[in-house]
Amino acid sequence: MQRRTFLGGLALTGLAGPWLQAWSADTMTSSSTPPGLPLLASDMLPAGGSLREIPKLANASSVPGHFQATLTAAPLAVPFIPGQAATEFWAYNGGLPGPLIELFEGDTVAITFVNNLKQPSTIHWHGLPIPPEQDGNPHDPVPPGGRRTYSFNLPEGSAGTYWYHPHPHQNTAEQAFRGLAGPLVVRSRHDPLAGLPERLLVVSDLKLDRYAAIAPNEANDWMNGREGQFALVNAQHQPVLPFASGGRERWRIWNACSARYLQLALPGSTLTLVGTDGGLLEEPQSGLTEYLLAPGQRIELIIDAGSRRDRVELSANIYARGKMGDVTPDHIMPLLTVDFTTVTATEQAALPLKLGSVPDLGAAAVRKQVVFSEKMSMANGRHGVQFLVNDQEYDMQRIDLVSRVNEVELWEIVNHSDMDHPFHLHGTQFQVVEREFDGVVTPVSFRAWQDTVNLRSSEIVRIKTVQRWPGLRMFHCHILEHEAMGMMGQLKVV
Numbered sequence: 001m002q003r004r005t006f007l008g009g010l011a012l013t014g015l016a017g018p019w020l021q022a023w024s025a026d027t028m029t030s031s032s033t034p035p036g037l038p039l040l041a042s043d044m045l046p047a048g049g050s051l052r053e054i055p056k057l058a059n060a061s062s063v064p065g066h067f068q069a070t071l072t073a074a075p076l077a078v079p080f081i082p083g084q085a086a087t088e089f090w091a092y093n094g095g096l097p098g099p100l101i102e103l104f105e106g107d108t109v110a111i112t113f114v115n116n117l118k119q120p121s122t123i124h125w126h127g128l129p130i131p132p133e134q135d136g137n138p139h140d141p142v143p144p145g146g147r148r149t150y151s152f153n154l155p156e157g158s159a160g161t162y163w164y165h166p167h168p169h170q171n172t173a174e175q176a177f178r179g180l181a182g183p184l185v186v187r188s189r190h191d192p193l194a195g196l197p198e199r200l201l202v203v204s205d206l207k208l209d210r211y212a213a214i215a216p217n218e219a220n221d222w223m224n225g226r227e228g229q230f231a232l233v234n235a236q237h238q239p240v241l242p243f244a245s246g247g248r249e250r251w252r253i254w255n256a257c258s259a260r261y262l263q264l265a266l267p268g269s270t271l272t273l274v275g276t277d278g279g280l281l282e283e284p285q286s287g288l289t290e291y292l293l294a295p296g297q298r299i300e301l302i303i304d305a306g307s308r309r310d311r312v313e314l315s316a317n318i319y320a321r322g323k324m325g326d327v328t329p330d331h332i333m334p335l336l337t338v339d340f341t342t343v344t345a346t347e348q349a350a351l352p353l354k355l356g357s358v359p360d361l362g363a364a365a366v367r368k369q370v371v372f373s374e375k376m377s378m379a380n381g382r383h384g385v386q387f388l389v390n391d392q393e394y395d396m397q398r399i400d401l402v403s404r405v406n407e408v409e410l411w412e413i414v415n416h417s418d419m420d421h422p423f424h425l426h427g428t429q430f431q432v433v434e435r436e437f438d439g440v441v442t443p444v445s446f447r448a449w450q451d452t453v454n455l456r457s458s459e460i461v462r463i464k465t466v467q468r469w470p471g472l473r474m475f476h477c478h479i480l481e482h483e484a485m486g487m488m489g490q491l492k493v494v
């Protein structure tokens, strides 16, 4: 369907009024569940199981330095709620989340994608520095029943915490909220933290109707981004993490939610940030009481038990991101319980002072500006909202920006809307230089590799970025509903 149709459906009775009665029957989802039904009570989903490890995608190649595998996307019925009908997810290789893809710097990778969905799909390798034609652009759909092999080499220095998810035209949001997303870790053979026990925590969002079926998006989901009644970790509801007896763990955390912001906190403990999307920082940043992980972002943390031997919840605290309309008030969302009673060690060694190298990308030769905005408009005679990049909705046929290979650029990203939006640029890791809010410019206090950065309402973020291959790259808001509604642009690299 065309975007125009569902913008018409996304009608509002007034800018501050309740979101709408009129809903187009054609809601961009294949679910037959009518919108607006009551949701399943959140205590219906069992909690408290032991945190499971995400199975690894097996390497079918015996050649050193080569990784070869198949990822099949298909419907998956899971008896998720006791006493209810099975919930139909869409999953990679029958796993929720998708299997862990573990790679090393320098690897030659060939992953065949088999599409057993009823919609076209692609696999986007979120954050990886790989050529555009291998990156699952919406222009390269794999049709239902089709397959294609994605091939790329991982450069030295690419160790980091990535993920993979679909990126087809219009259906990314639905395919992701139905379960299609998985973690991908690129490892270095010289990782100063390699000796630590490591936890992979993939946080996803789930919205179930009263019959335990995945609920379709409603008007409010399109407006604010979809947030269900559940936040899952490794597809489990509030699992328990028995902490390593040595008292220190390395956590990699993915925000794979469509729109849920994770203001992470572990009450009574501080967090030490050691890595962002694209790998390790130069030095640990210790003493954090909270960390805001926006949709699409990843971090690496070091967690120390210290002297505590209790159980405490890792939670997503309330973060005001400017949601519009009559939304239910946010509450603190427990993600998992950390059980420190298993710790036997009495002290932990000092962390390495130097973790990695994040060299300054250097002087920028070119400046560009990307402006996120929203516009109330009249579509089909009703008020609707549009989410825009540089005053335009996404058009697959239009090139919005042009860059040159290997030319460092300074991008000024401006949020002229009332809501936070996480900006994501494909194919590269950028460096945030400074933030500007209310006329006050604040340089970042340390360099980091990122592919996704959050912008508060009225905030300006300046980044240095460079593309290494010619071709077409996407940049967009990583609230997936906003992306679907047109908050996306195209960069042509020449």
Ligand SMILES: [Cu+2]
Binding pocket: 387, 420, 421, 422, 477, 478, 479, 482, 483, 487
């Ligand atoms: Cu957005």
